Structures are given as C-alpha cells and as structure tokens.
Amino acid sequence: MDKEKQILNLIRMNPFISQQELSSKVGLSRPAVANYIANLTRRGEIKGRGYILREESSIVCIGGANTDQKARSNQKVRLYSSNPVKITESCGGVARNFAENLSRLGCSTSLMACVGDDKEGNWILKETKTGGVDISQVWVFPTERTGTFTTLLDINGESIVSMADMNIYEKITPFMFEEKWSHIAASQAVFLDTNIPQESIRYLIKRCSEENLPLYIDPVSSAKVQKLPVRLEGVELLLPNREEAEILAEMKIDSIKDCQLACEKIRQRGVQKVMITLGDQGVYYFSPEESGHLPPFKTDVVDTTGAGEAFASCAIYGIMNEESLLSACQLGLAGAALTLQTEESISSHLKPDKIHEIVKQFTR
Ligand SMILES: Nc1ncnc2c1ncn2[C@@H]1O[C@H](COP(=O)(O)OP(=O)(O)O)[C@@H](O)[C@H]1O
Ligand SMILES: O=c1[nH]cc([C@@H]2O[C@H](COP(=O)(O)O)[C@@H](O)[C@H]2O)c(=O)[nH]1
Known part of the structure; x- marks a missing residue:
C-alpha cells in the first residue's frame, strides 16, 4: 500500500491522530x-480535522439486538406435553435493551449491533430509534436473519427454558470495530455483551484497556460467558448472574459467603468491580473498597425477562454519576423491580426520578 493510502486509512480509523503519530x-x-x-x-479527500468532543454521559452499547418471543403459560408448565400459552413479541437483545434503558435515564446511548435486512430487523431499528438510541452504527446484513430469542415462561413469570437463534452475530469481526473506533473512542464508556464472537470480545477488551475507556460487561448466559478470555484487565465492571459467576469463578455458589469468594476469584482475573445478580435473592457487590449483599426490592413479578439488563443499566447509570457501589446497586434493584412488573422487556416507567423514589421508599 502506498504512503498516501496508509495515511488516509489511519486517519479514517482515528480522526484524532496527530501528525507525529502518523x-x-x-x-x-x-x-x-x-x-x-x-x-x-x-x-x-480530507474535509477538515475531526475534533468531535466526547459527550457527557455517552455510552456505546455493543452486542445483541433480537426479537423476543415469549410464550406465557396460564397453568404450571407440563414438560413433554402441549401447554396452552399466550405468545407476545417485543424487541430484545442484551445490548439493545441496555441501550434503551439508559436512554430512558437521560444518557446519550448508541447501539453497535447487527440485524438482517428483514421485517424484524427494520422493526428493531424503528423501535430502538423511537426509544432515543442512536442506531447509526448498526450493521444491516442483507443475507442474514435477525437474531431471535424464544422463551417459555411459567405461570409465575419465571423462564423455564430459552432458545437463542443468533447465528448472525458470528459475522462480526474485530476489523469492523477497528473501522468504527473513532465513534467508540468518542464515548465516555463502553457496554459489551458476549453475543459477539470471541476474537471481537478480546479485541474490544484489549483496546478499551489500552485507551483507558471504562468497560462494563454483561456475560449474557452460561453458554456465552465461556467466550470471555481468562485475563480481564481493563474491565471496570462485570455483571454475571449466579450461574455465570459459578462458571467464571469455577465454583458452586450456594450462599452469600460463596458470593464473596467467587467475587474474589473473579477479581483475580483482572476485573475491578463485580456485581453478581441472584434473581429473587437480589445482588452481591464487590470492589476493593466496598462489598455486601442486598435483597431485592419486593414487587409483583409478572415477567422476569429483561430484569438483568434493567439492573445493569440502572446500576451503571449510578456508576457513571459517581455513586458508591452500594447506591449504584440500589438503583439497579429499583430498575429491576420496575421491569419485573411488566410483560415488556423494558419498563415504560423507567426514569431517574422514579428509580430514586423507589430507592427512597425501600431504604427509609
Ligand atoms: N423472581 C424474582 N424476584 C425478585 N426479584 C427478581 C426476581 N428475578 C430477578 N429479580 C431482580 O432482577 C435482578 C436480575 O435478575 P437475575 O435473574 O439475577 O439476572 P438475569 O436476568 O441476568 O439472569 C435481580 O438482582 C433481582 O433484583
Ligand atoms: O444469548 C442470548 N440470550 C438472550 C438475550 C437477550 O436477553 C434478554 C433476556 O434477558 P434476561 O436474562 O434479563 O431475562 C432478551 O431480550 C434476549 O433477547 C441475548 O441477547 N442473547
């Protein structure tokens, strides 16, 4: 490649690059x-020097954008039998849900995900944009089908089994992130889920660590947590649920005491802070400065889908606003409680005032 092309490519990847670096x-x-x-x-060829200022509380959310199909049983589910259910459809995907939740909390969020050029993909883009998220960085793949998540909910709203048809994410490569690096670097922080392939996860962890960009990771599921590399230096916060934490720490978690040991083991891999969500047992949080267990804020449970992302987005909202880990977790519990009350994966009541009010009500 000639020198001129090399220079242009480097500027394309990083519009802030100095002449000395070039x-x-x-x-x-x-x-x-x-x-x-x-x-x-x-x-x-160069139209000007791109000094785009980093927006206050802006976050780029990288990972999954799916359609969620939920089959809710109106009696206790009987396995190996035909169950009468009510099926509903909504937009989902860990990174997408997270982005929409944070946008509702007033943060400037952009989604970096991929969808197919199909009815479902167009629907996701339209709904996500309506939710206030910047969708300009989403890849639309003409020959792939948009990811789907199908779950069977028992009469109490708990998921019995879920199926993730998400081959589309295998098309995402590290080079695609390299090309979009100037957009990522212009954000205050990065949220990543493990829907994307292992090499891309590795690339993002390494690059965020080198450039001191705060990185928060949701490991998605016990199948996908295995894609995380052993060394996790540069990850500011990891948010596994109990099963994912068991895999990360290579131990069973049967008590709150086990949570502490699991967090210590996960931190030895290089992560700074850990929050293990424990379903109806609440959350355990851990950093060198603070640790502890909080039970959930009591509420009617209509549907648990999306509670994990609601917790993550409200807790990270707290962290981005420099709250303590304890206060961030309380905000997370408030967001999760709101989402548990609705059949949707995202609560339309999610607002900063509302989650602060719930925290006040439960900590009085
Ligand atoms: N059955 C439940 N009862 C009360 N709170 C729940 C329940 N399920 C989830 N939550 C709340 O949602 C949060 C996240 O749920 P969890 O099941 O741990 O994550 P994920 O959905 O990622 O598996 C929990 O920390 C808790 O506050
Ligand atoms: O392998 C995956 N499973 C599930 C999800 C998404 O996770 C959400 C359900 O999350 P929770 O665990 O909080 O119920 C759904 O929106 C679903 O699309 C995903 O992105 N990838």
Missing part, C-alpha cells in the same frame, strides 16, 4: 506527513 506509523518525517495531508486536503 509519521512514526508510516515511517515518514513529520514535515513529509504534513505535505501529504496538505495534498489530500487540497483534493477534498
């Missing part, structure tokens, strides 16, 4: 680089 990367003197840039500018 000179050492392409092996030219700084004045020679300046000369190339002057020529490229004259020819209109």
Whole structure:
C-alpha cells in the first residue's frame, strides 16, 4: 500500500491522530506527513480535522439486538406435553435493551449491533430509534436473519427454558470495530455483551484497556460467558448472574459467603468491580473498597425477562454519576423491580426520578 493510502486509512480509523503519530506509523518525517495531508486536503479527500468532543454521559452499547418471543403459560408448565400459552413479541437483545434503558435515564446511548435486512430487523431499528438510541452504527446484513430469542415462561413469570437463534452475530469481526473506533473512542464508556464472537470480545477488551475507556460487561448466559478470555484487565465492571459467576469463578455458589469468594476469584482475573445478580435473592457487590449483599426490592413479578439488563443499566447509570457501589446497586434493584412488573422487556416507567423514589421508599 502506498504512503498516501496508509495515511488516509489511519486517519479514517482515528480522526484524532496527530501528525507525529502518523509519521512514526508510516515511517515518514513529520514535515513529509504534513505535505501529504496538505495534498489530500487540497483534493477534498480530507474535509477538515475531526475534533468531535466526547459527550457527557455517552455510552456505546455493543452486542445483541433480537426479537423476543415469549410464550406465557396460564397453568404450571407440563414438560413433554402441549401447554396452552399466550405468545407476545417485543424487541430484545442484551445490548439493545441496555441501550434503551439508559436512554430512558437521560444518557446519550448508541447501539453497535447487527440485524438482517428483514421485517424484524427494520422493526428493531424503528423501535430502538423511537426509544432515543442512536442506531447509526448498526450493521444491516442483507443475507442474514435477525437474531431471535424464544422463551417459555411459567405461570409465575419465571423462564423455564430459552432458545437463542443468533447465528448472525458470528459475522462480526474485530476489523469492523477497528473501522468504527473513532465513534467508540468518542464515548465516555463502553457496554459489551458476549453475543459477539470471541476474537471481537478480546479485541474490544484489549483496546478499551489500552485507551483507558471504562468497560462494563454483561456475560449474557452460561453458554456465552465461556467466550470471555481468562485475563480481564481493563474491565471496570462485570455483571454475571449466579450461574455465570459459578462458571467464571469455577465454583458452586450456594450462599452469600460463596458470593464473596467467587467475587474474589473473579477479581483475580483482572476485573475491578463485580456485581453478581441472584434473581429473587437480589445482588452481591464487590470492589476493593466496598462489598455486601442486598435483597431485592419486593414487587409483583409478572415477567422476569429483561430484569438483568434493567439492573445493569440502572446500576451503571449510578456508576457513571459517581455513586458508591452500594447506591449504584440500589438503583439497579429499583430498575429491576420496575421491569419485573411488566410483560415488556423494558419498563415504560423507567426514569431517574422514579428509580430514586423507589430507592427512597425501600431504604427509609
Ligand atoms: N423472581 C424474582 N424476584 C425478585 N426479584 C427478581 C426476581 N428475578 C430477578 N429479580 C431482580 O432482577 C435482578 C436480575 O435478575 P437475575 O435473574 O439475577 O439476572 P438475569 O436476568 O441476568 O439472569 C435481580 O438482582 C433481582 O433484583
Ligand atoms: O444469548 C442470548 N440470550 C438472550 C438475550 C437477550 O436477553 C434478554 C433476556 O434477558 P434476561 O436474562 O434479563 O431475562 C432478551 O431480550 C434476549 O433477547 C441475548 O441477547 N442473547
């Protein structure tokens, strides 16, 4: 590749790159680089220098965007039998749900995910945009089908079994993130789920760590948590549920005391903070400064789908607003309680005032 092309490619990947950095990367003197840039500018290839300011509380959410199909049984589910159910459909995907929740909390969020060029993909894009999320960074793949998540809910709203048809995410490569790096680097923080392939997860962890970008990870499921690398330096916060934490820590978790040991083991892998969500047992949080267990805020449980992302988004909202880990978890529990009350994966009542009010009500 000639020097001019190399310079253009480097600028495309990082519009903030300095002439000094360009000179050492392409092996030219700084004045020679300046000369190339002057020529490229004259020819209109470079339209100006892209100093885009980092937005306050902006976050890029990377991972899954699916349609969720929920079959809710109106009697206790009988396995190996035909069960009368009511089926509903909504937009889902861990990263997508997280982005919409945070947008409802007033943060500037963008989604980096992929959908097929099909009815479902178009629906997700439309709904997510209506939810206030920037969808300009979503890839639309013409030959792939949008991911689907199908779950069977028992009469008490608990999921009995779920099926994830998400082959589309296998098409995502590290290079695609490299190309979008200027957008990622312009955010205050990055949220990542493990729907994307292992090499892309590794790439993002390494790059965020090198560039000191706070990175929060939701491991999605006990199948997908296995994609995380052993070393997790640079991950500011990991939010596994109990099963995922058992896999990460390589131990059974049967008590709150076990949670503490599991968090210590997970932290030895390089993570700074850990929050293990424990379903109807609440959450255990852990950092070098603070640790403890909180039971859930009591509420009617209509449907548990989306509670994990509601917890994650409200807790991270707290962290981005420099709350303590304890206060961030209380906000997380408030968000989860709101989502448990609805059949939707996202509560339309989610607002900063509302979650603060719930925390006040339960901690009085
Ligand atoms: N059955 C339940 N009763 C009360 N709270 C629940 C229940 N299920 C989930 N939650 C709340 O939602 C949070 C996340 O749920 P959890 O099941 O641990 O995560 P995930 O949905 O990611 O598996 C919990 O920390 C808790 O606050
Ligand atoms: O392998 C996956 N399973 C499930 C999800 C998504 O996770 C949400 C359910 O999450 P929870 O565990 O909080 O119920 C759904 O919206 C579903 O689309 C996903 O992205 N990837």
